[in-house]
Amino acid sequence: RKEVEQDPGPFNVPEGATVAFNCTYSNSASQSFFWYRQDCRKEPKLLMSVYSSGNEDGRFTAQLNRASQYISLLIRDSKLSDSATYLCVVNDMRFGAGTRLTVKP
């Protein structure tokens, strides 16, 4: 089993849609979690940290479920500019393979 696994995607959604990604991790001792966004041929950039209590930043909501060992990212009211690859990361800096999102007009 891979250390970090993500929904394979791709996700193709219309503008305004709500979309959710999940990411499972194998190390139950993991302490910190992040979502990164990566545009084509660019470096990953931090989107959100994921806290135990969950956190929200505008249209983006991140949740942590320790019992089932997964984190989630919810994007509401999708914009064309949200089109990117979303990568989840656990504290030992292992990345998932990424989930490709395309938002269409």
Next chain:
Amino acid sequence: EAEVAQSPRYKITEKSQAVAFWCDPISGHATLYWYRQILGQGPELLVQFQDESVVDDSQLPKDRFSAERLKGVDSTLKIQPAELGDSAMYLCASRLEIYNEQFFGPGTRLTVL
């Protein structure tokens, strides 16, 4: 805003040649990472430094790859000899403390012909 610097941004080389990449992390960041990212995949950790010490190089192909961070600041990743399968983006990242996020440099895109 402080940034991670990498050079060169692009490198084209022939197989069996040697290549080297340089990274300068954000000032004060003790932890430095080198990743390899093949198109369509997530970044794969090659090596992690804490100051000048290697913390994790379990995924580094040591027969051809080497990495150093002699003074605990900037770092160099070397490949010798390069192979066709080494074509990828090589990303450097740094981190202040263990529970903080990483900051990435722009990467070096390597093409091996």
